[in-house]
Amino acid sequence: MYELKTKETENSVLEFIENVDNPKKREDAYRLLDIFTETSGFPAKMWGPSIIGFGSYHYKYASGHEGDAPLVGFSPRKGKTSLYFAPGDEAREALLQKLGKHTSGKACVYINKVADIDVDVLGEMIAQSIAFLRETYPDNR
Template structure:
């Protein structure tokens, strides 16, 4: 891309979200995935889109590095991994970080919130985190 944007490896695709969710294993994780997709779709007010082969995303934003590199990424994302549910865009703003402790059992990584079982978290807090995430604008990012 000649405009200062470097393409991310993970890009939006045309794969139907429903097809992806129908193939999630084990069955318990598939049920959780269906519930999360419905919950995040309602919370964000936007339709889900597959990003790559295993991430479901809602909304997009542009990030910019001081070097001039720019890219686009989902505002809120989710991936039903075997070991845990991975959420993206739920801890990126001050308002989200203030709410995150109320979610229930979870761990965090760089840009991700991990949950082992959906029934252990407060779905109202999950919805609020998604609402706050979808409301974010573009931003300047730190290079890593």
């Protein structure tokens, strides 16, 4: 049976951020920590070794695959900082158009630095993602 690699851990979020090598990335991580905590209303938790997640939901696909994941989150990677949201829908795509300088994948949005984006739009994306996931997976905690 497949075992999820990215699980909630008891590791310290602040310790993880303090170990980010690049001082600018570390500063951005603290800024994102404040934005995600305030907007989501959830405390930050480490998911796996490098994702800072907020809230959680349980998903189950038609294939039978199921697991838990953070509602939203971020990771200050060496290259770009990854922001984790629900996969794209029209509302997300509209917000991405206003976010600022970024690239994106199915569920991830990649930024170089917080100064490149509109933090108000980031807040809207966090709220939109949480609402979308709660509607999609209503049997959650």
